[in-house]
Amino acid sequence: xxxxxxxxxxxxxxxxxxxxxxxxxxxxxxxxxxxxxxxxxxxxxxxxxxxxxxxxxxxxxxxxxxxxxxxxxxxxxxxxxxxxxxxxxxxxxxxxxxxxxxxxxxxxxxxxxxxxxxxxxxxxxxxxxxxxxxxxxxxxxxxxxxxxxxxxxxxxxxxxxxxxxxxxxxxxxxxxxxxxxxxxxxxxxxxxxxxxxxxxxxxxxxxxxxxxxxxxxxxxxxxxxxxxxxxxxxxxxxxxxxxxxxxxxxxxxxxxxxxxxxxxxxxxxxxxxxxxxxxxxxxxxxxxxxxxxxxxxxxxxxxxxxxxxxxxxxxxxxxxxxxxxxxxxxxxxxxxxxxxxxxxxxxxxxxxxxxxxxxxxxxxxxxxxxxxxxxxxxxxxxxxxxxxxxxxxxxxxxxxxxxxxxxxxxxxxxxxxxxxxxxxxxxxxxxxxxx
Numbered sequence: 503x504x505x506x507x508x509x510x511x512x513x514x515x516x517x518x519x520x521x522x523x524x525x526x527x528x529x530x531x532x533x534x535x536x537x538x539x540x541x542x543x544x545x546x547x548x549x550x551x552x553x554x555x556x557x558x559x560x561x562x563x564x565x566x567x568x569x570x571x572x573x574x575x576x577x578x579x580x581x582x583x584x585x586x587x588x589x590x591x592x593x594x595x596x597x598x599x600x601x602x603x604x605x606x607x608x609x610x611x612x613x614x615x616x617x618x619x620x621x622x623x624x625x626x627x628x629x630x631x632x633x634x635x636x637x638x639x640x641x642x643x644x645x646x647x648x649x650x651x652x653x654x655x656x657x658x659x660x661x662x663x664x665x666x667x668x669x670x671x672x673x674x675x676x677x678x679x680x681x682x683x684x685x686x687x688x689x690x691x692x693x694x695x696x697x698x699x700x701x702x703x704x705x706x707x708x709x710x711x712x713x714x715x716x717x718x719x720x721x722x723x724x725x726x727x728x729x730x731x732x733x734x735x736x737x738x739x740x741x742x743x744x745x746x747x748x749x750x751x752x753x754x755x756x757x758x759x760x761x762x763x764x765x766x767x768x769x770x771x772x773x774x775x776x777x778x779x780x781x782x783x784x785x786x787x788x789x790x791x792x793x794x795x796x797x798x799x800x801x802x803x804x805x806x807x808x809x810x811x812x813x814x815x816x817x818x819x820x821x822x823x824x825x826x827x828x829x830x831x832x833x834x835x836x837x838x839x840x841x842x843x844x845x846x847x848x849x850x851x852x853x854x855x856x857x858x859x860x861x862x863x864x865x866x867x868x869x870x871x872x873x874x875x876x877x878x879x880x881x882x883x884x885x886x887x888x889x890x891x892x893x894x895x896x897x898x899x900x901x902x903x904x905x906x907x908x909x910x911x912x913x914x915x916x917x918x919x920x921x922x923x924x925x926x927x928x929x930x931x932x933x934x935x936x937x
Contacts, residue, residue: 512551515603518632519569520544522599523576525640526591529648531582531878539580547572566671570596587653590660593667594647597700598639600674602632604693647707652879659710666699673699786856788815790823791830795854798834805842806850813856817863817927821906828902829865832895833921837869840919844872858927863908865923875914882912882919899923 524540533539550572558564574592577583583591606629647653673692786792795811802809818826837852844850849870856865875882881896899921900910908925 512555513548515569515599516544516548516551516572518602519573519595519599520547520576521636522602523573523580523591523595525598525636525644526595527577527581528640529645530577530591530652533580533582536580540576543576543579547576563668563671566596566668569599570667573599583652586655586660590653590655590663593663594643594703597667597670597703598636600670601696601700602635604674604696605635606632608690608693643704647704647711653707654711656710659706662706663703666703670696670699786811786813786815788818788826790826791815791818791856794827794830794834798831798838801838802852805838806847807838807841808851809854810851811854813854814858815856817856817858820927825902825905829899829923832899833865833867836895836921837867837919840871841869844870861927863923863925863927865921865925867921868918871914871917871919875919877912880912882914896921 520540520543527536527540550568554568558568570592573595574589576595577588577591578585581588581591673696676692786795791813792815795809795813799809799811834852834854841850841852849872851869853866853868855867856863858864877883881900896910896912903910903923903925906925908923911922911924913920913922
């Protein structure tokens with residue numbers, strides 16, 4: 503990269519590029535020992551830059567490709583992100599590095615032409631402006647663009663971003679080409695066009711991000727209505743079970759009048775075995791909670807899973823019935839799915855606690871685990887096959903809890919999975935509907 507006899511060394515380019523990469527790495531999930539990885543990768547890139555300095559033409563598309571591979575490789579080496587995300591972050595890191603470089607070189611160029619201040623002062627001013635640009639991007643764009651610590655980059659977004667990068671680089675080469683002989687006004691105009699390209703790229707990212715968020719909320723909305731229908735069906739099923747159990751009790755009483763003790767005991771045993779389903783009926787003082795807990799307890803009984811429930815349902819009267827079903831239905835479904843295939847009977851249990859403490863409603867649901875979990879954005883990564891609602895169970899719980907100004911935490915401790923919900927009893931639902 504040359505400008506009126508001034509050559510920007512490859513080492514300086516690599517160092518500023520790595521600094522730019524670090525700005526966009528900070529908001530993302532990072533691999534183990536990230537700073538050691540940053541130092542080692544930067545050293546390797548500096549060595550490659552020095553070796554290629556005499557081979558690769560400066561300020562060319564080949565030069566751009568080399569540094570773009572370095573920036574993309576940086577994110578693959580140091581961040582826990584996919585290849586498409588790393589390549590997209592590499593575009594932003596390279597754009598930021600080149601914008602800062604242009605500011606420094608333009609200030610130096612103006613110093614050579616106008617000489618308003620001593621050269622040393624102008625060099626220092628250029629570096630200060632470059633650092634200010636880095637800091638501004640680190641505090642704004644680099645923090646705002648990721649969604650929950652990652653980028654959701656599709657083919658259209660990536661291709662258009664790559665096109666803007668190539669266009670940006672052509673303007674960069676035109677600005678600092680010795681043959682161009684641009685005056686200060688033309689150079690500033692090209693810089694403003696480049697800033698416009700970066701602005702378009704940022705707005706494009708925001709549009710795609712909002713589209714992804716809208717899609718997720720629509721999925722949650724469909725799940726919410728699905729939970730509402732399931733709750734209505736479960737309520738009817740529980741009512742039917744209660745009627746059947748009531749009838750069976752009267753049948754048992756009538757059978758006791760049958761003469762012949764052996765025949766009578768035979769029928770009594772059969773009826774009593776069928777009545778044991780009534781043991782799964784849960785009574786907490788809240789009809790909605792009774793419905794969902796009874797439904798899931800019946801499912802647990804069919805799968806030989808023991809449910810230990812200590813719940814004060816009277817504390818849940820302020821919550822919408824469908825929201826209650828969403829929270830407990832999804833949480834218990836996840837727990838049942840996790841342990842239903844365990845061979846050890848001692849690991850086939852679920853603990854459910856619902857109680858109030860210091861003006862907070864606390865829900866605690868736990869179940870055993872056989873192996874460690876992988877967490878992403880504070881939630882465990884689902885191991886189920888992608889079925890259109892992949893990983894949305896806990897997201898749906900968290901979204902519902904947040905409507906009541908509550909907080910959801912999940913963690914792995916002592917070989918068990920723990921789901922804990924904290925909701926202020928004085929809180930009210932902040933949103934009546936998702937649609």
